[in-house]
Amino acid sequence: MEYGTKAARAALADAGLEWSAIQSVVGANTVRCGYPGQVAGATFAKALGWQGARVTSVYAACASGARAIDTARAQILSGMADTVLVVGSDAAPKGFFAPAGGGRPDDPDWLRFRVLGATNPAYFGLWARRRMALYGDTAEDFARVKVKNAAAGAANRYARYRSPVTAEEVAASPVVADPLRLLDICATSDGAAALVLGSVETARRLGMARPVRIRAVSSVSPTHPRTALDLPDIATDSAPPGSPSPIRSGPPSRGRRTRRRVLDRRICRWPRCTTCPPPWSWSGTRTWGCARPGRAPSCCARGRRRRAGGFRSIRAGVLRPSGRRFRRRLSPRCAS
Amino acid sequence: MPVVDGWFTTEGGEFRLLGTCCRDCGAVYFPREDAFCRAPGCAGTELAEVPLSRRGRVWSYTDGRYRPPAPYPSDPERTWRPYTLIAVELAAERMVVLGQGAPGVTVADLAVGMEVEVVPGVLAEEDGRTLTTWHWRPVPGEAS
Numbered sequence A: 001m002e003y004g005t006k007a008a009r010a011a012l013a014d015a016g017l018e019w020s021a022i023q024s025v026v027g028a029n030t031v032r033c034g035y036p037g038q039v040a041g042a043t044f045a046k047a048l049g050w051q052g053a054r055v056t057s058v059y060a061a062c063a064s065g066a067r068a069i070d071t072a073r074a075q076i077l078s079g080m081a082d083t084v085l086v087v088g089s090d091a092a093p094k095g096f097f098a099p100a101g102g103g104r105p106d107d108p109d110w111l112r113f114r115v116l117g118a119t120n121p122a123y124f125g126l127w128a129r130r131r132m133a134l135y136g137d138t139a140e141d142f143a144r145v146k147v148k149n150a151a152a153g154a155a156n157r158y159a160r161y162r163s164p165v166t167a168e169e170v171a172a173s174p175v176v177a178d179p180l181r182l183l184d185i186c187a188t189s190d191g192a193a194a195l196v197l198g199s200v201e202t203a204r205r206l207g208m209a210r211p212v213r214i215r216a217v218s219s220v221s222p223t224h225p226r227t228a229l230d231l232p233d234i235a236t237d238s239a240p241p242g243s244p245s246p247i248r249s250g251p252p253s254r255g256r257r258t259r260r261r262v263l264d265r266r267i268c269r270w271p272r273c274t275t276c277p278p279p280w281s282w283s284g285t286r287t288w289g290c291a292r293p294g295r296a297p298s299c300c301a302r303g304r305r306r307r308a309g310g311f312r313s314i315r316a317g318v319l320r321p322s323g324r325r326f327r328r329r330l331s332p333r334c335a336s
Numbered sequence B: 001m002p003v004v005d006g007w008f009t010t011e012g013g014e015f016r017l018l019g020t021c022c023r024d025c026g027a028v029y030f031p032r033e034d035a036f037c038r039a040p041g042c043a044g045t046e047l048a049e050v051p052l053s054r055r056g057r058v059w060s061y062t063d064g065r066y067r068p069p070a071p072y073p074s075d076p077e078r079t080w081r082p083y084t085l086i087a088v089e090l091a092a093e094r095m096v097v098l099g100q101g102a103p104g105v106t107v108a109d110l111a112v113g114m115e116v117e118v119v120p121g122v123l124a125e126e127d128g129r130t131l132t133t134w135h136w137r138p139v140p141g142e143a144s
Helices: A003-014 A043-049 A064-078 A110-114 A120-135 A137-154 A167-172 A200-205 A262-267 A278-285 A296-301
Strands: A025-028 A054-058 A084-090 A175-177 A193-197 B014-022 B045-052 B055-064 B083-092 B095-101 B115-126 B130-140
Touching: A003 A084, A025 A043, A025 A064, A043 A054, A043 A084, A054 A064, A054 A110, A064 A084, A064 A193, A110 B095, A120 A175, A120 B055, A120 B083, A137 A167, A167 A193, A175 B055, B055 B095, B095 B115
Parallel strands: A025 A054, A025 A084, B095 B130
Antiparallel strands: A084 A193, B014 B045, B055 B083, B055 B115, B083 B095, B115 B130
């Protein structure tokens, strides 16, 4: 809660707005031990001092930030509010994300830990291995993402990890979920982010000549039948009888990367943050049309994804009095 | 005792995973759906229990080099022994089902596209009970 309150105060100061001028607070619920905790919109509204603002809380795992921004945007576009504070924070213990205590045999997320011990990195490992077989991705491709993210972290004074990392250091770190190594996967961490969003009229009133505009936020559900294995599922849906299987298994053709696969077109419908481990974030690159299926690693190798800010991903703007463009990473937890 | 009731059976002497199938649209579910079909546009509420295919092909695989957190049944006093996780595509059901690899199966034994079969397995001993589960194992002759 303290992280989020600090981020919110900084965002308000950055925007040049008093807290009392905020008409709506949208909280991106935190994940505590793998489950949404109590740190939601009302928590921050109270911590900043009750002032009568509308409060909304959203939860969408690591897409919570995007959903919170989308909610705030909808409130502004509908005329419900002119000024909205979007805030989220996260605190997690060391080690794997884990369900909260207690037995819940009707909860798929509890069951995947109970029955399979399937941790989050295990799912990333499945996707990584699948990409290696399907597209010829290599461990070196995956390592480049860490190198890129660490370079971004080194330039961000708020980042938890600020040391550059080399591909050799990634390769020397222990395997967690084959083929992914410790430096390939997300570190569980603590952090927060906050944004102040406003209507065009608000930006004008504050004297901003060139406010940052949100052009679009996209986060939608998959479509049934979901035939690619998603965290936390134990199995996919079944494809309709009589239809050709949308799942390509079997050894891929050797020696060349296949460009167009049904697989990538389907998996890119899942909302996700672009700084998650490579197999997932690369599938996300298709969402925004940044790379053809299977091509993300080569884009990364050429440096197009060197920095999240330079990538055509979700951009959110803090309206600044100076009117200068200012982008803030959506998820400090993934900043490493 | 089974780690989850109703997910697999040894009835008739043959070990099979158990799913359910919508009588209206034919969609197959594992883990089982018993109340409503999840296909949009299908109003089906009658779902029949069906055994899933015994064999399938490896969609992908990984392993767990570190002990998973609770509620995974594992004695923290004992040395952790990594196991594989194998996602298997069942051709008839057109679905992928995740499961642990049988004891002794390592990632070096696996390849995407390899044929595997479901076999009964032991997940862990917990509170004096033996928790049983399903394992995937390369079909003899397929192991590399």
